[in-house]
Amino acid sequence: MPRKLSALDPLRLDNQICFAVYSAAHAFNRVYKPLLDRLGLTYPQYLVMLVLWERDDVPVKDIGEKLFLDSGTLTPLLKRLEAAHLVKRTRSSEDERQVLIALTPQGHALKEKARSVPPSILAASDCSVSELVAMKDEIVALRDRLNAVIGE
Amino acid sequence: MPRKLSALDPLRLDNQICFAVYSAAHAFNRVYKPLLDRLGLTYPQYLVMLVLWERDDVPVKDIGEKLFLDSGTLTPLLKRLEAAHLVKRTRSSEDERQVLIALTPQGHALKEKARSVPPSILAASDCSVSELVAMKDEIVALRDRLNAVIGE
DNA sequence: TCACATTTAATTGTTCGCAATTGAATATGC
DNA sequence: GCATATTCAATTGCGAACAATTAAATGTGA
Numbered sequence: 001m002p003r004k005l006s007a008l009d010p011l012r013l014d015n016q017i018c019f020a021v022y023s024a025a026h027a028f029n030r031v032y033k034p035l036l037d038r039l040g041l042t043y044p045q046y047l048v049m050l051v052l053w054e055r056d057d058v059p060v061k062d063i064g065e066k067l068f069l070d071s072g073t074l075t076p077l078l079k080r081l082e083a084a085h086l087v088k089r090t091r092s093s094e095d096e097r098q099v100l101i102a103l104t105p106q107g108h109a110l111k112e113k114a115r116s117v118p119p120s121i122l123a124a125s126d127c128s129v130s131e132l133v134a135m136k137d138e139i140v141a142l143r144d145r146l147n148a149v150i151g152e
Numbered sequence: 153m154p155r156k157l158s159a160l161d162p163l164r165l166d167n168q169i170c171f172a173v174y175s176a177a178h179a180f181n182r183v184y185k186p187l188l189d190r191l192g193l194t195y196p197q198y199l200v201m202l203v204l205w206e207r208d209d210v211p212v213k214d215i216g217e218k219l220f221l222d223s224g225t226l227t228p229l230l231k232r233l234e235a236a237h238l239v240k241r242t243r244s245s246e247d248e249r250q251v252l253i254a255l256t257p258q259g260h261a262l263k264e265k266a267r268s269v270p271p272s273i274l275a276a277s278d279c280s281v282s283e284l285v286a287m288k289d290e291i292v293a294l295r296d297r298l299n300a301v302i303g304e
Numbered sequence: 305t306c307a308c309a310t311t312t313a314a315t316t317g318t319t320c321g322c323a324a325t326t327g328a329a330t331a332t333g334c
Numbered sequence: 335g336c337a338t339a340t341t342c343a344a345t346t347g348c349g350a351a352c353a354a355t356t357a358a359a360t361g362t363g364a
Contacts, residue, residue, distance in 0.1 A: 006206075010270035011263065013202045013218065017288040018180040018273065022199070023220050024291050025177040026321080027298035028170040033322090044350060047174070050165045054158075061312065066165065068175050071313050073351050080349080097312040097359050111163065118162035121170065124301040125294060135290055136169040139176050142277060142287065146179035149276040178351080185352090196320060212343065223343050225321050232319085249329045249342040 021139070031124045035117050039110060045081060046114075048074070052087065052103050053111045059098040068147070086110060173291070183276045187269050191262060197233060198266075200226070204239065204255050205263045211250040220299070238262060 006012050013019055032043050041049065044067075051066050052058070060074050067074075078101060081087045086107040092098040125132060158164050165171055184195050193201065196219075203218050204210070212226050219226075230253060233239045238259040244250040277284060 011202060011205060011266060013199070013206065015288075016202070016270075017277070017284050017291070018177075018184070018195075019199060019202075019219075020288045020291040020295065021173060021177045021180055022195075024295040024298070025170075025173045026220055027295045027302070028173055029321085030302050031298050032170070042349065043170075043174075047165070047171060050163060050168070050171075053163060054165065059312080067171075068178055069350095070352065072315080072353075075314055077350075091313095095312085095360075099313065114163060118168075124298055125169070126297045126301075127294065132169050135287075135294065136167075136172045138287055139169070139172040139291070142279065143172065143176040143179045145278045146176070146183050146276055149278075150179070150182050181351085194319065213341090221320095222322065224323075224345080227344055229320075243343095247330070247342085251343065 028121075031121065032117075035120055039113055039117075040084060041110075044069075044073070044077060046117075048077065048081065049086070049107070049110065049114070052101065052107065053114075057100055057102045059092065059100055061098070063101065081107075180273075183273065184269075187272050191265055191269075192236060193262075196221075196225070196229060198269075200229065200233065201238070201259070201262065201266070204253065204259065205266075209252055209254045211244065211252055213250070215253065233259075 007015075009015060029043050032046070036043060036046050039046070047067055048063060051063050060071055060078065063078075064070055064074055078087060078089060082089050085104055088102050088104055089099050090102070092100050122129065122132070159167075161167060181195050184198070188195060188198050191198070199219055200215060203215050212223060212230065215230075216222055216226055230239060230241060234241050237256055240254045240256055241251050242254070244252050274281065274284070
């Protein structure tokens with residue numbers, strides 16, 4: 001019996017790695033949602049907070065470079081984090097073009113509440129840490145190759 | 153020398169597989185953008201067309217189940233595809249609750265133009281087909297485990 | 305110095321993505 | 335047969351995501 005043609009069809013949905021990635025991102029988002037609701041954060045806001053918990057008082061551009069997001073996404077998101085009293089936005093005195101993002105005490109404090117999130121995600125992944133790390137490294141390598149093509 | 157603590161920090165951005173997936177999805181989107189612009193499609197619209205090129209004349213719900221999207225996303229998207237004369241939306245006569253989505257002749261014809269897309273993506277991935285297939289299968293398995301947790 | 309380019313955020317407009325609700329059609333239990 | 339529940343698409347509202355543009359600040363070269 002010949003193999004089904006569809007198994008090789010380059011336009012078949014199930015053969016698209018991009019769709020695997022796209023749908024996995026949505027699946028992660030849905031798992032994170034109830035966990036982050038308790039922190040009062042959306043998933044992209046959580047990513048911004050992860051950046052700030054590592055290093056604080058950074059310009060918008062630095063956050064954008066780490067998360068691959070631009071000011072059109074970050075400006076309103078950061079304003080919402082400011083409205084939630086998690087960050088403060090202040091224009092740099094050295095370079096008036098820059099807006100520096102700093103954590104408020106509440107923003108710092110939220111990190112402790114956030115520590116319960118990664119274990120829940122790990123449990124939902126139903127997978128060993130070493131397997132996840134290996135997958136993560138592969139996906140990051142693919143992402144970086146794709147991003148390299150874009151900059152041409 | 154002790155290993156850097158950050159290499160194990162569960163809240164470190166670079167240790168998040170979800171961020172790897174999230175940022176890879178955006179990278180794919182950016183690579184697809186110029187290719188799909190030529191077809192007059194956005195990436196989610198392209199996914200819907202992939203579904204319809206496999207099977208036509210299906211209710212909105214079927215498309216949603218395949219793509220993990222709900223009517224809040226699909227209804228306006230399908231209306232835009234209809235405005236672009238790629239699909240026709242007709243209420244089923246057997247079950248008036250359902251709206252059936254059928255390709256127009258232009259919708260069918262677009263498939264031929266789309267055949268050039270996957271090879272370009274493969275090239276941008278800078279990776280063998282077998283490696284991509286292996287990664288895709290791993291990511292799909294992870295996605296399905298995550299989705300299984302959501303339904304609880 | 306002064307014209308010009310570059311950098312940085314902010315803004316605008318379009319398109320997702322989803323939760324929550326609505327309303328209509330259909331199915332089910334009694 | 336009829337009340338009730340379920341199914342399905344549409345709608346509303348909010349939060350991303352990004353392209354394109356704007357505006358202000360800074361840097362550069364002649």
